Amino acid sequence: QYESIYFSCGHSRPRLIKHCHFARNDPNHQCFGAWSIKREWTNPHENCDIC
Secondary structure (H helix, E strand, C coil): CEEEEEECCCCEEEEECCCCHHHHHCCCCCCCCCCCEEEEEEECCCCCCCC
């Protein structure tokens, strides 16, 4: 599961909240399933790492 963060510069970034069942059991934490965004939030006072 991921959360999506929206920055003041207009960019957004997914951040991993927790691994899926298969990734928890895989030594490299690889998951080949669909992404699931659990929550979205805005960070209006910060630019992303790229900007």
